[in-house]
Structures are given as structure tokens and as C-alpha cells.
Amino acid sequence: MSLRFVLASASPARLKTLRGAGVEPEVIVSGVDEDNITAESPGELARLLATLKARAVIASLTDHATVLGCDSVLEFDGVAYGKPGTPDVARERLRMMRGRSGVLHTGHCLIDTNAKVEQRELASTTVHFAELTDDEIDAYVATGEPLVVAGSFTVDGLGGPFVTAVDGDYHNVVGLSLPLLRRMLAEVGIAWPELWKTTSTYIYDETVASSYDETRGGVARAVAAAEAVDSLLPKGGRVLELAVGTGIVGAELVALGNLVHGVDVSTAMLEHARVRLPGHVLAADATTLPVADRRCDAVVAVWLLHLLDDSEPLIAEVARVLRTDGVFVTTTEKTDAGRYADGRTPDETRSQDALTHLVALAARHGLVLDGATSFAGPTRNTGNAPVYPLVRFRRA
Helix, strand or coil: CCCCEEEECCCHHHHHHHHHCCECCEECCCCCCHHHCCCCCHHHHHHHHHHHHHHHHHHHCCCCCEEEEEEEEEEECCEEECCCCCHHHHHHHHHHHCCCEEEEEEEEEEEECCCCEEEEEEEEEEEEECCCCHHHHHHHHHHCHHHHCHHHCCCCCCCHHHEEEEECCHHHHHCCCHHHHHHHHHHCCCCHHHHECCECCCCCCHHHHHHHHHHCCHHHHHHHHHHHHHHCCCCCCEEEEECCCCCHHHHHHHHCCCEEEEEECCHHHHHHHHHHCCCCEEECCCCCCCCCCCCEEEEEECCCHHHCCCCHHHHHHHHHHEEEEEEEEEECCCCCCCCCECCCCCCHHHCCCCHHHHHHHHHHCCEEEEEEEEEECCCCCCCCCCEEEEEEEEEC
């Protein structure tokens, strides 16, 4: 029987941690409202939230699966701190934390429907913070990273230099304890290597191009993607779509009132794009765009960055062509794009669409994360619709 492993969490950091360990989970977001849940202690709150997430996803499934729910809470002076949500709250928390230590609790709930077992565990790690200056705090908050993570910091992203020491499992601070998960899986008879799997290489020749749309969700997925992208675009601007492919998303963006030009390296894909976007597409590498400096109001990349060996040249090129206050909109953390594609090695830099990685690269080239949304693809034969995160970076 094949193993279906589901991560009941929208956290890019947890997904990246699993991918880094060779695991490519199916991601299903639980929809649990974390803000209205309370418990007797920060640790119990993390464990309760993880359990509620796993149970919510299990309730939506129609076949057997192994589901992992996780939630992290930072305990400081006996008080639980989740995501700050606003710059002012993040700034206040970081000032309180500097030079001190807190405990990062991550609740883990593993439900295996074959074994009919539910496990609820808690991993706790002490984190020591540096004496951050006010300027460092202001700069860190301005990146947007601390607004969307528990405790207002990350150890695996831009916040890494502000953590002086960790007592316990490093991965737990990121959001998921790999050693604990391994033990929990063993309890239901699943050996860790069973979770390792590979994905196939993407070859965009005519064979792929001719069937690309129908095998990737067709118009329904394109409409969902375009509507989500459009919600993050400036109105009436000039949009450049990288890896325009068959032009199916670009055509929907045009239908929503955008002026879209597209580039792609695949001539086979462009033959289809020219039908949908006549006179507005050409063959070009996204890292060497035939566009003058500061000409684009927006650049869009849908399902592209996960295919790259190094996304920095592309980010640098995007920054070059964007006008002041221009935006870069891209999908991130693509669930079915693992680092174990054919010809790739388990190298950390291969996760080129990881959000923390993109935030750091974008900041290096004058781009700041300032918006995000998501959209669902067509429902799979399992009855579940994949969810695709979408983020916006703005050029300062």
C-alpha cells in the first residue's frame, strides 16, 4: 500500500524542513482559527493547536493517510506569543526579547488512519537572543519576515544572526522536530526512509507543450491563478510575465484588464502562447531580459522559481527592470516541486522558491515583501484541492 503523507500546515518553514530531509508531503491547510484557542500553558496551547489542525484535515479526507499537524508558540515569562501580525507588535516583542531567552514550543500531532492511532507530542527548545539595536529591529521588521512567524523571529532566515544559541533541537525552532517525527512514525510502523521519494525532470518540448494545459488543471487553474495574481497587481500597469508558457495565465490576466507581455525559453510553449497573446510574447531567458532599466510596473512568475538552480540572477534582473514602487508577484513553496528532481542533489540552495530564501534575496536587491495571498487548484482525485501561496515584493 502506498504511503500518503500529509502536512496539515501552511508554514513554508515546515515544508522546507521536510524537503531538506528528502520528504515531499502533500500540503492541506486546516483552516483552524488559531486566535480563538486557549490552553492552560503555552506548551499545551501548541500541542492543542497541532491536534486541532491534524483532526480538521483528517475529517476532510476520504481515504487513508498519515497526517501531521504542527503549531509553534514562543513562551516568554510564562506568556505565549504567536505571530505578531503588525509591525508595531513585532517591534515591541523584539525589544522585549533582546538579550534574553525564551522557550519555543512546537506541538506535533500525528494521525495514522491505517493504524487508527493519534499521537500528541510536544518538543521544547530554549532560544537565546542577541542584544539587538533599535536600528536592527526596525530594519528586520521592515523586511516583513517577523510578522508571519511565531515569536516574531526565524532562526533559518533573516533572523538567524539575532539568535546567539539554541539549547535543544534546532529543527524544532524552525517549526518541526525531525527526530521527534521519526519516532512518532516508527510508533505506527513507518520507517523514515519510506518518506523519501523523487520527482521527475521537467522537459518543456513539444510533447509536453501540446498537453501541458490539460495536465496542469486547464483553464480552471489558470483563472484561479490569474485572479489571485491580479489582486496583488497595480491597476492599469505594464505587466511582464516570466516563463509565460502557453500563455494560459497571461490571457486570463489580459481578460482582467492588464497589459501583459511574456517571455519564455521554450519555443514549443511559445507557439501556443502566440495564439493567446499575439504580438506580446518572445523567446528570452528570465535572467537576461530584453527590457531597459525601470520599464515594468509589475513582473509575474507563476510556478517558475522552484525549477531553478539559483534564483538570485532572476531576482536581480527583476529588480533591474522594475520601476520605483513596482511589484514582483510570484508563487512560492510549490508543493510538488521537491529538491530531489532528477539530476539534483540534496543541496540546501536547491529550494529556490522557499519564502525565507526569497525574502533574503529580495532584500539584497532592494525588494521588500509587502503582500501575500493564495489560490486553490482544481480538486484532485483524492477530493482535495492543492493550495498555492502567492507573494508580492515591492521595489523601494
